[in-house]
Amino acid sequence: MYIDGQWVTERSHFLVxxxxxxxxxxxxxxxxxxxxxxAITAASEALxxxxxxxxxxxxxxxxRAWEIMLSRKQELAELMTREQGKPLxxxxxxxQYGADFLLxxxxxxxxxxxxxxxxxxxxxxxxxxxxxxxxxxxxxxWNYPISMITRKLAPALAVGCTLVLKPAEQTPLxxxxxxxxxxxxxxxxGVINVITSxxxxxxxxxxxxxxxxxxxxxxxxxxxxxxxxAQAAAHMKRVSMELGGHAPAIVFPDAxxxxxxxxxxxxxxxxxxxxxISPNRIFVHRVHAEAFLAELTARVxxxxxxxxxxxGNSIGPLINEAALQKxxxxxxxxxxxxxTLYTGxxxxxxxxxxxxxxYAPTVLAGVTPEMRIYYEETFGPVAPVVxxxxxxxxxxxxxxxxxxxAAYVYSNNLSTAVKAFEALEFGIIGINDIxxxxxxxxxxxxxxxxxxxxxxQEGIEEYLETKLGGFALG
Ligand code: NAD
Numbered sequence: 381m382y383i384d385g386q387w388v389t390e391r392s393h394f395l396v397x398x399x400x401x402x403x404x405x406x407x408x409x410x411x412x413x414x415x416x417x418x419a420i421t422a423a424s425e426a427l428x429x430x431x432x433x434x435x436x437x438x439x440x441x442x443x444r445a446w447e448i449m450l451s452r453k454q455e456l457a458e459l460m461t462r463e464q465g466k467p468l469x470x471x472x473x474x475x476q477y478g479a480d481f482l483l484x485x486x487x488x489x490x491x492x493x494x495x496x497x498x499x500x501x502x503x504x505x506x507x508x509x510x511x512x513x514x515x516x517x518x519x520x521x522w523n524y525p526i527s528m529i530t531r532k533l534a535p536a537l538a539v540g541c542t543l544v545l546k547p548a549e550q551t552p553l554x555x556x557x558x559x560x561x562x563x564x565x566x567x568x569x570g571v572i573n574v575i576t577s578x579x580x581x582x583x584x585x586x587x588x589x590x591x592x593x594x595x596x597x598x599x600x601x602x603x604x605x606x607x608x609x610a611q612a613a614a615h616m617k618r619v620s621m622e623l624g625g626h627a628p629a630i631v632f633p634d635a636x637x638x639x640x641x642x643x644x645x646x647x648x649x650x651x652x653x654x655x656x657i658s659p660n661r662i663f664v665h666r667v668h669a670e671a672f673l674a675e676l677t678a679r680v681x682x683x684x685x686x687x688x689x690x691x692g693n694s695i696g697p698l699i700n701e702a703a704l705q706k707x708x709x710x711x712x713x714x715x716x717x718x719x720t721l722y723t724g725x726x727x728x729x730x731x732x733x734x735x736x737x738x739y740a741p742t743v744l745a746g747v748t749p750e751m752r753i754y755y756e757e758t759f760g761p762v763a764p765v766v767x768x769x770x771x772x773x774x775x776x777x778x779x780x781x782x783x784x785x786a787a788y789v790y791s792n793n794l795s796t797a798v799k800a801f802e803a804l805e806f807g808i809i810g811i812n813d814i815x816x817x818x819x820x821x822x823x824x825x826x827x828x829x830x831x832x833x834x835x836x837q838e839g840i841e842e843y844l845e846t847k848l849g850g851f852a853l854g
Pocket of ligand 1: 519520521522523524546547548549580581582583584585599600601602604605607608621622623624625655656657757759785824825829830
């Protein structure tokens with residue numbers, strides 16, 4: 381752990397394992413309640429001077445962290461593949477995406493402007509000033525163990541907040557490596573604190589109830605997000621919640637089915653389906669059903685599962701046994717209720733996959749609302765296909781979910797695409813685009829997918845308060 385600029389190791393530890401092999405790859409300290417308090421104290425003391433630094437000083441440090449992160453890109457990516465299991469190429473992409481937030485917010489730090497506002501009284505002047513919200517408690521997940529850290533820390537640091545980070549218990553080594561990057565960049569002691577915990581609940585409770593923490597930034601499941609949001613509300617804290625998703629993907633009659641199948645095979649199986657923006661219901665118009673399913677199945681059959689260190693493997697392990705069981709139970713439920721299995725549908729245990737948590741990339745067709753997978757987030761390598769016939773109905777079907785994070789549309793007709801973009805109740809919509817994400821673009825969801833946005837100019841507002849000055853002139 382990294383508290384007040386010191387590395388803390390003398391605690392009981394918990395083990396970190398490689399989900400591809402089951403091997404233990406490290407151990408990290410299990411924080412005590414005193415550690416949580418010490419980290420919050422350090423952040424709150426450091427805030428006094430950090431918030432007085434100039435935007436140019438903060439920008440310079442973020443810029444330096446960006447340089448260090450890129451110089452360590454290979455090392456960070458290899459660590460991520462060992463700890464989380466994703467293919468090395470995907471880890472390299474994530475380190476780059478994570479670094480992008482440092483650069484973007486290093487630049488944005490200098491563009492935090494207030495306003496002058498005309499008054500109806502000629503002897504009155506209004507000005508506003510943007511000020512940092514204060515100490516931030518950040519909680520991050522394991523599926524994107526580096527970029528979810530920088531997506532929160534970079535804007536918080538840019539505006540002059542200090543923070544305590546608690547990473548997921550499955551991927552604390554990536555967080556430790558990021559703390560080293562920030563330390564080397566020269567951030568003052570106490571500005572960034574990292575605590576690791578086997579049991580996240582007490583840390584969450586402290587973040588929500590300690591009056592010195594002014595904002596909670598959380599990425600994780602909707603169930604935990606709702607719980608934390610309720611706890612934070614009791615103490616009137618600002619929150620950002622990046623939660624679960626259940627993305628629809630619609631292939632319209634005027635789309636190219638082969639192009640759609642290619643794109644959706646890529647985005648669905650990215651990170652082995654363990655992504656909040658992963659398509660969870662693929663609606664294909666019946667005129668394309670046969671061509672789409674043939675192309676999708678052919679592509680999915682070519683995906684190879686295994687160690688992320690072997691070139692050519694694109695399917696990594698699931699994060700733990702419970703995740704694997706959840707995926708399989710959704711698939712078995714769908715099959716029992718009449719879905720058709722095109723490929724996959726079982727755990728993979730042959731050869732080197734024996735020790736890991738691998739599930740065969742799966743295509744299901746004939747998925748209906750009676751099946752659990754139609755409404756429940758899967759977070760695994762399963763592509764559920766729904767065949768539809770009515771273009772007007774499909775938009776309502778796509779919106780029929782408690783989630784509102786991402787949606788995808790395939791169409792070669794401008795009017796169809798615009799109408800779909802306007803009708804879909806989701807925060808991020810890819811139109812013939814499977815990667816609608818960037819440090820410069822706002823990321824976040826509606827409904828049970830969360831509150832607030834990360835990245836972009838919206839992402840920096842989440843860490844700012846607006847102060848109004850009214851001046852009466854004599
Ligand atoms: P999770 O909610 O179990 O865990 C996420 C984080 O919350 C971890 O750090 C965990 O330790 C912590 N946590 C768990 N219980 C807690 C508690 N009671 N108090 C405080 N902290 C607690 O989620 P998960 O299943 O590990 O992660 C996957 C989920 O995250 C999926 O639902 C996915 O969609 C979502 N996610 C969302 C985004 C987004 O940007 N919207 C990005 C990545 C993941």
